[in-house]
Amino acid sequence: MKSAAEHKGCRASAKTGQVSCGSQAGQGDLPTEIWEKVKNHPCYSEEAHHHYARMHVAVAPACNIQCNYCNRKYDCANESRPGVVSEKLTPEQAVRKVLAVATAIPHMTVLGIAGPGDPLANPAKTFKTFELIAEAAPDIKLCLSTNGLALPDHIDTIARSKIDHVTITINMIDPEIGAKIYPWIFFNHKRYTGMDAARILTDRQLQGLEMLGERGILCKVNSVMIPNINDRHLVEVNKAVKSRGAFLHNIMPLISAPEHGTVFGLNGQRGPTAWELKALQDACEGETKMMRHCRQCRADAVGLLGEDRSAEFTTDQVMKMDVQYDLDMRKAYQSRVERERAAKIAAGQKELAECAGEMSAITLLVAVATKGSGLINEHFGHAKEFQVYELSTSGAKFVGHRRVDVYCQGGYGEEDRLSAIMGGIHDCHAVFVSKIGGCPKSKLIKAGIEPVDQFAHEFIEKSAIAWFKSYLDKVKRGEIQHVQRGDAAIRQGSRISAA
Known part of the structure; x- marks a missing residue:
């Protein structure tokens, strides 16, 4: 020790x-x-x-x-x-x-x-x-x-x-x-x-x-x-x-x-x-x-x-409950987790290597809807929080999370909650989701936040770096102009349940 x-x-x-x-x-x-x-x-x-x-x-x-x-x-x-x-x-x-x-x-x-x-x-x-x-x-x-x-x-x-x-x-x-x-x-x-x-x-x-x-x-x-x-x-x-x-x-x-x-x-x-x-x-x-x-x-x-x-x-x-504590089962399961974890890390490093040589002072934030395992695997309307990453030519750096109240209730979106969600990720240039409905998608775009659903169920860092490389290419070609986003609100004590 x-x-x-x-x-x-x-x-x-x-x-x-x-x-x-x-x-x-x-x-x-x-x-x-x-x-x-x-x-x-x-x-x-x-x-x-x-x-x-x-x-x-x-x-x-x-x-x-x-x-x-x-x-x-x-x-x-x-x-x-x-x-x-x-x-x-x-x-x-x-x-x-x-x-x-x-x-x-x-x-x-x-x-x-x-x-x-x-x-x-x-x-x-x-x-x-x-x-x-x-x-x-x-x-x-x-x-x-x-x-x-x-x-x-x-x-x-x-x-x-x-x-x-x-x-x-x-x-x-x-x-x-x-x-x-x-x-x-x-x-x-x-x-x-x-x-x-x-x-x-x-x-x-x-x-x-x-x-x-x-x-x-x-x-x-x-x-x-x-x-x-x-x-x-x-x-x-x-x-x-x-x-x-x-x-x-x-x-x-x-x-x-x-x-x-x-x-x-x-x-x-x-x-x-x-x-x-x-x-x-x-x-x-x-x-x-x-x-x-x-x-x-x-x-x-x-x-x-x-x-x-x-x-x-x-x-x-x-x-x-019928509790049967099985140490061998737990070890086997965690070994599988470690293999998935290693694959996630390798994928991110490979994408970052392809980004090597990019010269840009641009840094920006993106939000990610995820259920865990390092994947973009949550529907926008079901997210209870968004994980926030800072992207630069150095890679994707986790910088925090934003709690939100669930937008979709019983198959219907709550419009007042959508405004609060957008306020919570207002400093982000994009939000990565597995799926998103037409109404929130159009309102996010209008607010200057790009909804990104083409990386559904893929690794977060790998996908974020790939999107960022594309973003830089668009800036270089003059297709878009990079602008700084404003501040965002931190949600005070979200409720646990979606109700």
């Missing part, structure tokens, strides 16, 4: 400046033991998230801090955001559910505990759950997400529990800014408020981050971007967590719709626009790999990132 601690996260190539942390197609400069931890982890590898699923179990209801962007809701099946669950579980119920999901979804490789409170404010339930799962399903990676307040007190237990991945939410390193985000913390049997609370919290978070690095435990840092409060400050947070060994930094947009009932939502605090979020992520990237594929998951999420299958695995349903 020494090399994991010494690696200190992601690094940039001295020759190309390209950041490598195994988050793209290959191992890059990662030590083998670290690569084995991240190659099929959908949160730690952007490329892997197209192919592998994760699940969270809601065994940790209590929390030891209050955040102005958080409102935990129980028995809620509609909202898709952190802190929300449909049902809380005991450790025994959780392990039964994990085995059921891992049997039904053999590409589920990661089990996380992320709430709905803080796992380390519920240490007995959290570690009992990890213990049971490690014994029953030893091939599944174990993850823990925490606000970090109690982290230094549990480092030894985390290491003994074979938890190789820990996420800490760090929104500030300046107590003045922290006081605007956190009303109070509960620490050592005492409630603290204001700057005193923020000072204790940031000290404990950074201490815990350093301790994880010393133990060779990979750490991802989450930060919530709150315009006019910590947005500029997050550049300093990025430097601080990188210097202490963070493996990835995930800057997420604030979710602050009034209906969620958070302090920020009720006082009108806005979230960032798509341009603002990307600009901050770009500014922080440097030598630190930014995670851009986060879906800000519920505390009981199940499935690929961007989908939620938790409704298929309620406690009542799980108890009725």
Whole structure:
């Protein structure tokens, strides 16, 4: 584990400046033991998230801090955001559910505990759950997400529990800014408020981050971007967590719709626009790999990132299932996934090689409707989100996703939703789909967004690069004029269901 601690996260190539942390197609400069931890982890590898699923179990209801962007809701099946669950579980119920999901979804490789409170404010339930799962399903990676307040007190237990991945939410390193985000913390049997609370919290978070690095435990840092409060400050947070060994930094947009009932939502605090979020992520990237594929998951999420299958695995349903955990079957299925993944990577590299020699400063964004597996395999009207790629002569770079409400309801398009969808991808020059109806197609064209359906069921990167090459050719011939698109809105907390 020494090399994991010494690696200190992601690094940039001295020759190309390209950041490598195994988050793209290959191992890059990662030590083998670290690569084995991240190659099929959908949160730690952007490329892997197209192919592998994760699940969270809601065994940790209590929390030891209050955040102005958080409102935990129980028995809620509609909202898709952190802190929300449909049902809380005991450790025994959780392990039964994990085995059921891992049997039904053999590409589920990661089990996380992320709430709905803080796992380390519920240490007995959290570690009992990890213990049971490690014994029953030893091939599944174990993850823990925490606000970090109690982290230094549990480092030894985390290491003994074979938890190789820990996420800490760090929104500030300046107590003045922290006081605007956190009303109070509960620490050592005492409630603290204001700057005193923020000072204790940031000290404990950074201490815990350093301790994880010393133990060779990979750490991802989450930060919530709150315009006019910590947005500029997050550049300093990025430097601080990188210097202490963070493996990835995930800057997420604030979710602050009034209906969620958070302090920020009720006082009108806005979230960032798509341009603002990307600009901050770009500014922080440097030598630190930014995670851009986060879906800000519920505390009981199940499935690929961007989908939620938790409704298929309620406690009542799980108890009725005939669960036959077959490790050999899971390994065989994942081997097939790896072959498909390799084919996808090879196809993209081949298309990029054919684009070699193209000289252009043009960069643009495109949106993709996909169900997963790295394919353009979703109908425009059925998409719950669009994945966004930045295209240049260097290739196709994943830069984020845009949640939307489903356009097609019962065979009919909802026109008010179409306007919102177009607003969500307004900065994109094209949208790739497996199929699209005549009405949305014509309205997208009128809005300056090209609907692209000729690459249906083909690999995303390969298709996007091929389309971009054609786009550049048209610009050179004078058939079209390249223009910059405007900003786009980030959808605030889409509903899970299509209804």
